[in-house]
Amino acid sequence: xxxxxxxxxxxxxxxxxxxxxxxxxxxxxxxxxxxxxxxxxxxxxxxxxxxxxxxxxxxxxxxxxxxxxxxxxxxxxxxxxxxxxxxxxxxxxxxxxxxxxxxxxxxxxxxxxxxxxxxxxxxxxxxxxxxxxxxxxxx
Numbered sequence: 517x518x519x520x521x522x523x524x525x526x527x528x529x530x531x532x533x534x535x536x537x538x539x540x541x542x543x544x545x546x547x548x549x550x551x552x553x554x555x556x557x558x559x560x561x562x563x564x565x566x567x568x569x570x571x572x573x574x575x576x577x578x579x580x581x582x583x584x585x586x587x588x589x590x591x592x593x594x595x596x597x598x599x600x601x602x603x604x605x606x607x608x609x610x611x612x613x614x615x616x617x618x619x620x621x622x623x624x625x626x627x628x629x630x631x632x633x634x635x636x637x638x639x640x641x642x643x644x645x646x647x648x649x650x651x652x653x654x655x
Contacts, residue, residue: 534576545561582610591648593605602639603625
């Protein structure tokens with residue numbers, strides 16, 4: 517599930533700077549490819565760049581749709597089976613068009629040594645069965 521969060525951040529950053537990336541690639545990289553390998557390679561690269569732009573715009577629209585409907589996102593770390601196992605649970609609450617809130621949840625077992633340092637510390641210091649981290653996806 518961490519992969520999903522990291523991918524969302526990477527996509528968000530890429531989308532933020534996408535126009536600058538495309539302009540640079542079209543201006544600099546395409547011309548360099550044309551000089552080095554010929555006009556056919558340059559034209560193929562520009563076509564690939566245009567296809568990537570279409571995909572980027574679709575991803576940006578999808579990300580905006582998720583942001584509009586996301587009410588809350590958090591990661592819970594829970595002790596399981598008398599404290600021997602720990603679960604990482606990603607919870608996201610989305611609002612449907614009819615106003616109803618739907619919770620999506622994904623859990624996985626995580627070894628103690630792979631838990632974030634602050635989570636292990638909270639488990640030890642507070643002797644609690646659960647640690648929660650709120651994700652700030654909306655600003």
